[in-house]
Amino acid sequence: MIRPNAPLPPTAWHTIGPFFPRTFFREGDNDLTRLSAEAAPTARGEHILLRGRVLEEGGRPCVNAVLEAWQADAAGRFRHPLDPGWREADPDFLGWGRAWTDAEGAYSFRTVMPGGYADPAGPRAPHVDLAVLASGIMRRLVTTVFFPDFPDANEADPVLRAVPEGLRHLLVARPDGRSEGLRAFRFDLLLRGAPDAETPFFVD
Amino acid sequence: MTRRDPPDLFAPYDESAQPAVPIEGYANTFRRNPARPPIPRPYTRTARTGPLDLSPKLKPGDDNLAVIAPGRIALGQLIHVSGRVLDEDGRGVPGAVVELWQANAAGRYFNPLDTRDAPLDPNFVGNGRTLTDREGRYAFFTIKPGAYPVPDSGRWWRPPHVHVSILGPSTLSRLVTQMYFSGEPLNAHDRLLNSLPDAAARPRLLARQIPPQEVEGEWLAFSWDIVLRGRHATPPAP
Numbered sequence: 302m303i304r305p306n307a308p309l310p311p312t313a314w315h316t317i318g319p320f321f322p323r324t325f326f327r328e329g330d331n332d333l334t335r336l337s338a339e340a341a342p343t344a345r346g347e348h349i350l351l352r353g354r355v356l357e358e359g360g361r362p363c364v365n366a367v368l369e370a371w372q373a374d375a376a377g378r379f380r381h382p383l384d385p386g387w388r389e390a391d392p393d394f395l396g397w398g399r400a401w402t403d404a405e406g407a408y409s410f411r412t413v414m415p416g417g418y419a420d421p422a423g424p425r426a427p428h429v430d431l432a433v434l435a436s437g438i439m440r441r442l443v444t445t446v447f448f449p450d451f452p453d454a455n456e457a458d459p460v461l462r463a464v465p466e467g468l469r470h471l472l473v474a475r476p477d478g479r480s481e482g483l484r485a486f487r488f489d490l491l492l493r494g495a496p497d498a499e500t501p502f503f504v505d
Numbered sequence: 506m507t508r509r510d511p512p513d514l515f516a517p518y519d520e521s522a523q524p525a526v527p528i529e530g531y532a533n534t535f536r537r538n539p540a541r542p543p544i545p546r547p548y549t550r551t552a553r554t555g556p557l558d559l560s561p562k563l564k565p566g567d568d569n570l571a572v573i574a575p576g577r578i579a580l581g582q583l584i585h586v587s588g589r590v591l592d593e594d595g596r597g598v599p600g601a602v603v604e605l606w607q608a609n610a611a612g613r614y615f616n617p618l619d620t621r622d623a624p625l626d627p628n629f630v631g632n633g634r635t636l637t638d639r640e641g642r643y644a645f646f647t648i649k650p651g652a653y654p655v656p657d658s659g660r661w662w663r664p665p666h667v668h669v670s671i672l673g674p675s676t677l678s679r680l681v682t683q684m685y686f687s688g689e690p691l692n693a694h695d696r697l698l699n700s701l702p703d704a705a706a707r708p709r710l711l712a713r714q715i716p717p718q719e720v721e722g723e724w725l726a727f728s729w730d731i732v733l734r735g736r737h738a739t740p741p742a743p
Contacts, residue, residue, distance in 0.1 A: 308593035311734040312709055313523055313701050315683040318668060319533075320614040322606050322632040330562055337561035358536040365618070371555060371676050381554035383675075397556040422547035430551050434681060437533020439524035439700065441679065443543075445551075463546045492537045502539050503546040504517050505677070 314440040321367055321434070323401070331400035333370065333412035336393060343393035346375025346413035350485040351429060351446065351474065354406040358493040362406025366435035370398045370410055372428065377416030411483070414448070423459030426451050433490065442502045446488045447473045464501050471500055515548055515677045515735050522706035528696050530659050548677065555675040559602050560636075563672070568635040570605065570647035572628075579629035581610030581648030583724040586684070586712060589641045590671060593736045597641020598678075601733075604670040605633045605645060612651030612663075621653065646724070652691055664691035664698070671731060678733040686727065687711045 329338030334348050342348065351370075355363040373379055378390035400408040415427045426447055433442040447455050455461055461469055474486035490500045527534040546552075571579045590598045608614050608631065613623040615630045629648065637643045650665045666683045673679065685692055692698055692711070701707050712729035720726040 308736055309591060309595055309732045310522055310706065310709070311518065311593060312680060312682055312732045313706050314518075314681060315524065315668075315697060315710075316534075317670070317681055318683075320606065320608075320616040320619055321668075322616065322630075324630070324632055325563075325604060325606075325634070327562070327564075340561065357533075361536075363537060369679075371551065373551065379550060379554040381557060381675075383554050384550055395556055395559070395562065397559065397562070399562075418550065420547075420549040422549050425549055425551065428551065430676060432676070432679065435533070435537055437526075437531060437535075437537040439526050439528070439534065439538070439697075440518075441681065442539065460546050460549060463544055465544075493539055496541065499539055499541055501541070502543050504543040 316436055316439050317367060317434045319365065319436040321365065326399065326401060331398050331408070331410050333372070333394070333396065333398040333410060336395050340393070343391055343413060345391045345394065346416075348411065348483050349414050350409060350411055350480055350483050351488060352407070352409040352477065352485060353487050353489040355402045355408060355433065355435075355490045356406055356492065360491070360494070362404065363402060363435055363492060364404055364406060366402040366406070366408075366433055368400045368402070368408050369432045369434070370400070370412065371430045372396050372412065372415040373418060375413050375416050377418035377425075417451070417454055420459070424454065424457050426454035426458040426461065428458070428460070433492070440505060442492065443505050444490070444500055444502050445472060448486065449473055449476060460503070463503075467497070468501050514737055515553065515675070518734065521703040522701060524697070524700040525702050526700070528700050530655065530661055530696055552677050553675050555673070555678070557600065557674060559672055563602050563604070563634060565602065565634050565636045567633045568645040570607070570629070570631055570633045570645065572646075573630060577628040579609065579648045580626050583646065584649050585644065585646050585722070585724050585726045586667070586729060587642065587644035587726070588729040588731065590637045590643060590673065590731045590733060591641060592678070592733055597637070597639070598673050598733060599637055599639045599641055601637040601641070601674070602672040603635050603637065603643045605647070605667055607631045607647065607650040607667040608653060610648050610651050612653030621656070623653065649686070649725070661694065661696055662691050664689045664695050669731070671733065673733045673735075675735060678735045680731065680733055682710065682731070684729050685711045687713050
């Protein structure tokens with residue numbers, strides 16, 4: 302059926318393949334607390350480390366994966382016009398960062414503990430959205446990291462509630478001690494595995 | 506009356522126009538794609554928004570892959586690729602980050618992980634990053650990449666292609682894809698291109714050659730438009 306005002310179909314996804322250039326990564330890309338490696342860190346919010354491993358089937362490390370993080374600032378705001386509070390968003394916080402996995406599948410972000418916010422879909426708990434790109438992943442995999450500090454907010458979160466109850470704990474990062482003077486949280490991703498262990502991913 | 510609810514800007518992708526996995530002869534597609542179907546979720550503000558100015562982190566300004574320094578010109582057929590980054594309404598997306606990477610003319614990547622026995626070109630790295638202009642246009646010079654056999658795969662070859670990564674106005678409009686060249690015989694056999702179930706979606710990944718008589722320069726020129734997911738998805742810059 303021809304619809305004269307039909308929107309254009311989006312271009313298809315493809316994998317990044319095995320040769321995503323390391324030269325695309327610069328120092329500070331995985332540090333969300335600074336706009337750039339040269340910039341001073343934001344003064345707002347608690348700085349934290351978010352780290353873990355990306356594993357493929359069989360628990361083997363997924364080497365050379367790219368993780369892209371996106372999150373609200375410490376007050377739950379995005380510097381984007383779709384956020385009614387965007388003019389008050391932290392000017393020293395971009396909210397975006399990119400990390401890659403090493404030979405052990407390990408990644409690390411330095412960031413700010415995000416704030417929650419009220420969304421038309423329901424009250425969002427503090428969270429970080431993560432997208433995974435790697436050779437063989439033909440479309441990015443998207444998931445969301447929650448924090449153990451906020452059990453009540455997590456319980457009410459409309460995205461976490463979309464996950465079968467028995468799997469929700471897989472999306473809550475675990476306390477991982479302190480490093481560099483900051484609280485650290487561990488979030489491991491199993492891209493493919495047993496039904497009770499595979500990381501829940503969302504419809505993109 | 507002002508409209509209180511914004512129009513539905515983002516819809517889930519049409520599955521028939523997106524790659525189906527796993528892909529025979531590409532082992533990582535078996536190991537790295539979840540067994541569980543993706544879980545439906547509401548698109549909240551986190552998904553609908555995205556970074557609008559990535560320039561502090563992803564520095565643009567490298568849109569000529571064919572010349573790495575004055576007088577150091579890559580081997581291969583010089584090409585110019587241009588087009589527009591559009592939203593689903595056909596509006597240009599300004600300020601989108603476009604990242605490119607590709608093999609050299611011999612089909613080898615400047616990447617320590619590419620260990621194939623094909624020559625490296627000392628004058629070709631093959632990475633670039635640029636921004637779309639106010640109308641959503643992008644353009645870059647490069648050389649036409651070579652084809653290469655996929656290792657341990659039972660003899661299939663990747664046709665010439667350029668990897669493209671686009672960061673648009675929202676995380677839901679993020680796109681990573683590959684650009685192919687119209688008329689390449691290997692296209693018909695490529696397992697990635699043909700992983701799109703809807704055959705009508707495949708030509709949308711092919712760049713069209715601009716007739717040489719319309720090109721004002723000593724290069725071959727190709728045109729390719731890219732559509733990011735999202736309607737009314739082009740916000741004003743803050």
